Amino acid sequence: MSLLDVSDIVIRYGRLTAVRGVSFSLNEGDILFITGPNGAGKSSLLRAIAGVTPIVGGSISLDGKSLAGLAPEDIARLGLSMVPEGRHVFGSLSVEENLLVGTGMHVGKNGWRARVASDLEAVYDTFPILRERRNGQAGLLSGGQQQMLVIGRALMTNPRLIAIDEPSLGLAPNITDQVYERLMALRAQRGLTLLIVEQSSTRAVMTGGRMVLMRGGQIVLEGDAREVGTGDQIQAAYFGYEDH
Amino acid sequence: MSNATTVDTHALDSDKIAVRQPSRFSLAGRTIWTPLLLSLLLVAIAVITFMIGSRPFNQTVIDVFVRVILVVGLYVFIGNSGVMSFGHIAFTCLGAYAAAWLTINPAMKKISLPGLPEWLLATKLPYWQAAVLASLFAGVMALIFGRVLMRLSGIAASIATFAVLAMINAIYSNWESVTGATSSVVGIPIVRTIWPYMIAAVVAVFIAWAHAISRSGLALRAARDEPTAAAASGVDIPRERLVAFAVSGAIMGLGGALMAHSVGVVTPDTFYLGLTFTTLSMLVVGGMGSLSGGVIGVVLLSALIQALRWLEAGVPIGDSTFAIPKGLQEIALGIIMIVILALRPTGLMGNREVTLFRKKTK
Amino acid sequence: MLQIVFDALTLGSLYALGALGIALIFGVMRLVNFAHGDVIAFCVFALLWPSVDAVAIVFAGNLPWYLLIPFVVLVGAGLSVLCEIVVFRRFRDASPATMMIASFALGFVIRYFLLMLFTSRPKSISLLPALSQPVEIFGARLPLLQLITIVTTLLVLAGLTIFLRRTRFGLEMRAAAENFAMARMLGVRANRVIMLAFALSGALAGAIALIFGSQTGTADIQMGAAIMLMAFIATVIGGLGSLGGAVLAGFLLGAASVVMQVVLPVDARPFRDAFVYGAVILVLLFRPQGLLVARGTKERV
Numbered sequence: 001m002s003l004l005d006v007s008d009i010v011i012r013y014g015r016l017t018a019v020r021g022v023s024f025s026l027n028e029g030d031i032l033f034i035t036g037p038n039g040a041g042k043s044s045l046l047r048a049i050a051g052v053t054p055i056v057g058g059s060i061s062l063d064g065k066s067l068a069g070l071a072p073e074d075i076a077r078l079g080l081s082m083v084p085e086g087r088h089v090f091g092s093l094s095v096e097e098n099l100l101v102g103t104g105m106h107v108g109k110n111g112w113r114a115r116v117a118s119d120l121e122a123v124y125d126t127f128p129i130l131r132e133r134r135n136g137q138a139g140l141l142s143g144g145q146q147q148m149l150v151i152g153r154a155l156m157t158n159p160r161l162i163a164i165d166e167p168s169l170g171l172a173p174n175i176t177d178q179v180y181e182r183l184m185a186l187r188a189q190r191g192l193t194l195l196i197v198e199q200s201s202t203r204a205v206m207t208g209g210r211m212v213l214m215r216g217g218q219i220v221l222e223g224d225a226r227e228v229g230t231g232d233q234i235q236a237a238y239f240g241y242e243d244h
Numbered sequence: 245m246s247n248a249t250t251v252d253t254h255a256l257d258s259d260k261i262a263v264r265q266p267s268r269f270s271l272a273g274r275t276i277w278t279p280l281l282l283s284l285l286l287v288a289i290a291v292i293t294f295m296i297g298s299r300p301f302n303q304t305v306i307d308v309f310v311r312v313i314l315v316v317g318l319y320v321f322i323g324n325s326g327v328m329s330f331g332h333i334a335f336t337c338l339g340a341y342a343a344a345w346l347t348i349n350p351a352m353k354k355i356s357l358p359g360l361p362e363w364l365l366a367t368k369l370p371y372w373q374a375a376v377l378a379s380l381f382a383g384v385m386a387l388i389f390g391r392v393l394m395r396l397s398g399i400a401a402s403i404a405t406f407a408v409l410a411m412i413n414a415i416y417s418n419w420e421s422v423t424g425a426t427s428s429v430v431g432i433p434i435v436r437t438i439w440p441y442m443i444a445a446v447v448a449v450f451i452a453w454a455h456a457i458s459r460s461g462l463a464l465r466a467a468r469d470e471p472t473a474a475a476a477s478g479v480d481i482p483r484e485r486l487v488a489f490a491v492s493g494a495i496m497g498l499g500g501a502l503m504a505h506s507v508g509v510v511t512p513d514t515f516y517l518g519l520t521f522t523t524l525s526m527l528v529v530g531g532m533g534s535l536s537g538g539v540i541g542v543v544l545l546s547a548l549i550q551a552l553r554w555l556e557a558g559v560p561i562g563d564s565t566f567a568i569p570k571g572l573q574e575i576a577l578g579i580i581m582i583v584i585l586a587l588r589p590t591g592l593m594g595n596r597e598v599t600l601f602r603k604k605t606k
Numbered sequence: 607m608l609q610i611v612f613d614a615l616t617l618g619s620l621y622a623l624g625a626l627g628i629a630l631i632f633g634v635m636r637l638v639n640f641a642h643g644d645v646i647a648f649c650v651f652a653l654l655w656p657s658v659d660a661v662a663i664v665f666a667g668n669l670p671w672y673l674l675i676p677f678v679v680l681v682g683a684g685l686s687v688l689c690e691i692v693v694f695r696r697f698r699d700a701s702p703a704t705m706m707i708a709s710f711a712l713g714f715v716i717r718y719f720l721l722m723l724f725t726s727r728p729k730s731i732s733l734l735p736a737l738s739q740p741v742e743i744f745g746a747r748l749p750l751l752q753l754i755t756i757v758t759t760l761l762v763l764a765g766l767t768i769f770l771r772r773t774r775f776g777l778e779m780r781a782a783a784e785n786f787a788m789a790r791m792l793g794v795r796a797n798r799v800i801m802l803a804f805a806l807s808g809a810l811a812g813a814i815a816l817i818f819g820s821q822t823g824t825a826d827i828q829m830g831a832a833i834m835l836m837a838f839i840a841t842v843i844g845g846l847g848s849l850g851g852a853v854l855a856g857f858l859l860g861a862a863s864v865v866m867q868v869v870l871p872v873d874a875r876p877f878r879d880a881f882v883y884g885a886v887i888l889v890l891l892f893r894p895q896g897l898l899v900a901r902g903t904k905e906r907v
Contacts, residue, residue, distance in 0.1 A: 050791055076793035088788040090781045101781040102792030104774050157793055328703050392891065399638075399702075400894040403842040404887050410835070411883040418876035517831070521710050528707040571722030578715035582693055585708045589700040 003028045003193055004049070004080075004161060009058030011044045011217075018044040020217040021058070026161070031187065031194040031209030033225055035201045037238060040214040042197045043085055046165050049195075050082035051075040062161070077105050081159035085166045085197075087146040089153075091139025095130055098138045098149055099123060102157035116156075123152040126182050144175035151179070155186065161193040168198060180207060201238075205229035213237050271457055277599040279453040282539045283446045286312065289543070290442040302438060303506075308546045309441035310503045312539055314523045315530075316448040317495030319538040320455055321488045322527065326468035327397060330520055331405030332496050334412040335382040337515035339497025340504040341416065341423055342378035347371055347505075348431045356429065359421025371435055375444070375501040382497020383490050390489035394482045409520065416512040426512060434508040444502055448495050452535050460487045468533075529584050531591030536598040541591070545577075552576055609748070610868055616752045616821075618860025619759035623814050624837025625844060625852035626766070627807040632846055633783030634803045637694060637705045641713035643834030644720075645685055645808055649815030650825045651720050652681040653731060679812035685716075686808025687801055694804075695797075720827055728826035731819060755817050762813060763853060766806070770849070775802060783849075843889050845896025855897055859886075 002025040011019040019041040026032055034042050047053040049060055051072040060067045062078050076082070081102070090098050103116050124131035127148040133141060138149060147167060154162050167183075168176040184207065186192055198204065204211045204225035211225035213234065221228055221237040228234060286309070293305040318332055345353075345360060346369045353365050369377070393404050416423045423429070435441075455461045464484040467474035475481060504510050530541020558567035568576075584592065624642070631639045653674075669677060693712050697705045740747045770776035782789040782799045790796055811830075818829060840859050844851030862885055866878045874881070889897070 052787065052791070071796065072787070072790040073793050073795050076791055082791045084788070084791065088785050090784045090788070092784055093777075093780060097777055097780075100774075100777060101789060101794065104778055105793035107774065153792065328706070392887070396890060396894050398894075399842060399846060400890050400896075403839060404890045407839065407883040407886045407890075411880045411887075414879035414883065415877060418880075517835075521714075525707055525711065528703060532703060569722065571718045574718035575715050575722070578711040578718070581711040582708050582715075585700070585704050585711070586693075586696040589697070589704045591704075 002026055003030075003063055004195070005059075005061045005064075006045075006049065007059050009045070009048060009055045009060060011041070011048050011053060012056050018217055019048070022214070022217070022219055023058075024212060024219070024222070026193055026195060028160070028193055029187070029191045031196070031207070033201070033204035033207075033209060033211040034195070034197045034214060035199065035204060035211060036214035036220075037199065041217040042214055043165055045214070046082065046163050046195070046197055047084070049075075049163060050080065050084075052082075052084075073105075076102070076157060076159075079158070079160035081154040081157050081162045083150050083154050083162065083164040083167070085169065087143070087150050089138040089141070089146050089149050091137065093138055094135050095138050095141070095149060096120070096134040099130075099153050099156050102153055105157065115158075119156055119158070123155055126155075126186065127152050144171050144179070147171060147175075147179055148182070151183065159192070161195060163195040163197075165197045166199065167196065168203060176203070201225070201229040201234060215240055275453065275457055275597070275599070278536060278597040279449045281598050281600070282449050282536060285539070285543070286442055286445050286449070290438050293438055302436070304546075304550060306436075306438055306441050306506050308542060309438065309445040310499055310506060311523060311526065311542045311546065312445040313448045313499035313502065314496060314519075315526050315538040315542050316445075316452045316535065317492045317499060318523055318527050319532075319535055320452050320492035320495060321485075323533050323535065323538065324456060324461055324464045324468065324488050325485050326533075327485070328399075328402040329405040330402055330524070331407070331409040332492060333515050333520045333523070334409040335386050335493040335496035336500035336503065336519070337412055337416060337512065338385050339375075339378040339382040339500030340510045340515060341429070341500075342381045342497070343371070343374045343501035343504045344429050344432050344510050346374035346377060347433050348429070352431045356424055356431070357422060359419070371433055371501075371505050372440065375498060375505070378501035379494045379498035382500065383494030386493020386496075387486070387490040390486045390493070394485045394489060397481075409516070413512050413516050423512065428509045428511045430509050432504050432508045432510065435502075435505045441502055441506070444498060448498065449535065449539065451491065451495060455488065455491050456535065460484050464488055525581060527591075529581055529591055531593030531595065533595040534591070534593040534597055536596070537591050537593030540593060540598075544592070545581075548580060549573070549577060610864060612748055612752050612756070614861040614864040615756045615857070616860070617864055618857035619755050620814060620818060620833055620856075621836045621840050621860050622853045622856030623759060623762065623810050623817075624833045625840035625856040626763075626849060627810040627814075628834075628837055628841045629844070629846070629849050629852035630779075630803045630807045630810075632841065633849070634779065634786060634800050635694070635698065635705075636702055637697070637709060638702065638838070638841075639807070640706060640710040640834070640838075641689060641716060642807065642811060642837070643830030643832075644713040644716040645682055645689070645811040646815050646818070646830035646833065647720060647827055648685055648716055649678050649682045649812045650731075650819045650829060651724055652678060652815075653819065654724065654729065654825060675816065678816050679809045682808040682810070682812030682815065683805040684808065686804045686811065690801055690804040694800075717827055724825075724827070726827055728824045730823055731825050751820060755821070758813070758817065762810070766849075779803065839886055843886060843893070843896055845898040848896065848898045851896055851898030858897075 004026040006025065007023045008021050009019060009023075010017065010021060022041070022045060024032065034045065036042055044053055048055045049067075051067060051070050051074070062075070062080055065078065067075055072082075090101065093101075099120060100116070103119070106112050106115065124134070129145055130149060130152055133145070138146070141149060151162075151164070151167070167179055171179065180203065183194065187194055201211060201213065207225070209225050211223065211228055212219045213221040213228070215237065221233060289305060289308070293302055314336060318329070321327070321332065322329055345357070345364055346367055348368075350366055350368055353360060389408050393401060393408070396404050417426050419425065456465070463474065463479045467479050467481045467484065471481070500515065526541040526545050527538050528541075529545060530539070531537025552568070552573040555566075555568045556570060556573050558565040588594070624646075627642050628639055631637055689712060693708065694705070697708050700708070739750050741750045741753065770780055778789065778794045779799055779802060781792070782794055782796075786796070789799070814833060818833065819825065822829070836859055837856065840855040841852045844853070844855030859882070862882050863878065866881050867875060870878060870881065
């Protein structure tokens with residue numbers, strides 16, 4: 001059974017249909033890039049999976065359990081951690097406090113305290129800069145550091161799947177490289193499943209994994225990132241040219 | 245009323261661009277049904293009241309008309325700008341006291357309000373002239389306060405308007421020689437026929453409509469719905485808000501003057517939180533963004549209050565009388581308001597207006 | 607001089623506690639809760655319960671202090687949570703204006719419920735009469751009550767700060783106040799955080815009721831409203847959603863009222879409140895976002 005199953009979902013804002021009939025599935029340990037131009041419906045799709053935006057058709061299930069009607073916090077508690085676009089750090093909280101916000105859901109489980117401490121160490125080992133700034137205000141971090149913080153914060157919830165919206169947005173390329181490097185390391189270490197939205201397919205090609213290309217609320221191309229992303233089709237699909 | 249069709253004001257908003265061309269008259273022609281139908285409703289209420297001829301009922305309907313004026317005044321600013329104001333009753337207070345100053349018998353004034361300037365002490369105007377002057381006075385004061393306040397927006401603006409109300413209340417509650425402080429100012433000529441109140445309410449409705457379809461009103465509503473786009477297309481938001489603030493201040497002043505003439509007595513606390521919330525509730529329950537909503541909110545909630553009062557007084561059912569305990573009236577009113585808002589968060593009318601023809605949807 | 611300082615602190619304490627009660631709820635659900643003042647009034651009248659006679663018979667108010675205080679605080683918290691469950695839960699997605707009017711309507715219901723039971727005549731109650739004894743500090747004679755008010759407020763503030771800074775619930779609340787949607791995506795339970803905010807706010811209302819009730823010695827339906835207005839203003843000029851700002855602005859307003867009473871010329875003293883409100887407008891013009899801007903608090907009015 002696949003970890004995440006998205007089948008035929010439709011999202012509407014008033015009369016505007018943002019996503020029309022998108023389906024895909026993700027197995028444990030997979031990495032899937034959702035790419036496509038602005039307004040393709042990528043972020044809407046991600047928000048729907050996280051339970052923030054309601055869907056009007058189709059179904060989403062995590063590990064066989066339907067997510068229909070679940071609140072965002074319930075979905076987070078099932079092990080799906082969402083990192084929305086725009087690096088929403090809690091600016092007035094310290095870096096460490098930011099990391100601890102999401103650990104509340106595991107309270108009461110055996111050895112919670114020790115677990116939190118070791119998770120914290122793990123995140124600090126992955127992102128040493130966060131350890132350095134652990135007591136500083138999160139709002140004062142640079143863009144790249146904030147991106148690391150939100151990824152670290154998502155990790156602290158012990159997720160099975162992390163969905164990240166545009167991790168490279170507004171970051172210098174070398175910082176983006178660092179962020180991806182860490183993400184891939186985490187995936188290797190923990191068997192984490194990754195769902196990443198990016199506007200361009202460049203990252204997908206560099207990183208490898210599966211890729212879908214969305215345009216106009218639909219999936220227009222899918223396959224292995226290295227194969228699909230380098231072919232001629234991609235440009236046509238991205239810009240919506242007629243096929244040959 | 246219920247079989248009148250409704251039209252989305254967004255359809256009206258889409259005419260905003262067209263308004264720069266000489267299609268203004270066609271816009272007026274298409275929207276004039278709203279004030280006409282609302283006026284018809286008010287006239288019908290007045291005629292029925294006149295035919296019933298009961299004096300307490302007459303007084304009740306006068307109160308309804310006064311509240312229609314006040315709520316329409318609120319709509320002009322709050323509805324069009326989208327900024328909540330808690331301070332408009334301050335202008336009602338100004339209008340009411342101005343009417344008192346202008347109409348009380350000079351001999352009485354010299355004793356009760358000795359601090360007034362000579363010329364004002366000697367003045368005694370007919371009530372309708374006084375009402376017009378009071379309305380202008382309130383409008384000018386709104387213009388002055390607005391100059392300062394309209395730089396603010398959002399909740400800061402709401403609180404600042406509230407501070408104006410509290411400030412006016414504090415001044416009028418303590419300025420012994422000019423306002424009689426907290427004691428009642430008596431001797432205002434009482435007007436008991438409903439017609440002047442009805443006419444004033446109809447006038448208020450038409451002023452609100454004329455403002456709403458004016459260039460300034462359209463620009464303001466555009467700014468309410470799309471602030472960034474409106475600002476980018478050259479809408480001077482503080483200025484348009486100021487226009488609405490002054491117009492609504494004048495309407496509130498008119499309502500205040502008539503309120504003074506309907507009871508013959510004014511005290512500062514009449515024009516404070518109680519009235520603020522009553523009128524705001526009527527506007528919000530009716531639909532904040534709609535002129536029809538404001539008027540219908542007043543009529544419906546007033547009818548509801550009256551019905552509950554009637555129940556409180558006791559209704560004969562067969563041999564026994566059925567009466568609800570005292571105080572239950574207000575509790576029921578509060579609960580009904582909560583239920584209406586829970587079911588229709590944008591009020592009964594939402595953003596729509598009553599009109600005769602349904603607009604073609606694109 | 608010392609007397610002025612203490613007067614300012616006492617008045618500021620009440621405003622600060624009130625403002626905190628409003629800011630807590632605003633922080634998590636962007637609701638300006640006009641019913642808060644009526645919750646305060648309800649707590650005061652809870653002291654009279656179950657006696658509804660015209661002549662006040664203090665019943666619950668006669669409890670020893672170690673039962674009295676938890677009783678009133680729990681009444682406040684309970685009523686406040688009840689308001690959330692019965693009413694405000696249905697308004698989560700409504701516009702701020704709609705929520706405000708709903709909260710006003712709810713306050714109206716509470717007020718008239720009290721009125722129905724107790725009539726509108728203020729009742730004299732004597733709460734902890736030992737507290738009105740004066741004490742001498744640094745050569746100034748101060749009512750013991752004033753001292754206790756200030757100390758209590760400081761303790762409450764310290765307690766709340768510790769709760770918010772050192773506990774997991776506090777952390778979740780601070781995160782939710784700053785970005786509710788993000789906090790939920792991290793598994794923070796919306797209902798629980800909001801209920802907690804209401805409970806704390808109600809408990810604060812209980813504390814105000816105790817302090818105010820013993821200060822004035824009366825139970826009056828209107829009593830909540832007076833504090834509420836200033837508290838409401840304090841919340842806004844403190845920076846909506848900023849708890850520290852609310853407290854700071856509460857004390858500033860208290861100080862401004864007391865100081866103006868002293869420094870204004872005799873002729874102008876009756877107009878003190880007008881000057882205070884004028885000052886409020888000035889503050890708003892210069893700091894429209896409030897004194898301490900809460901990060902991530904976008905206006906939605």
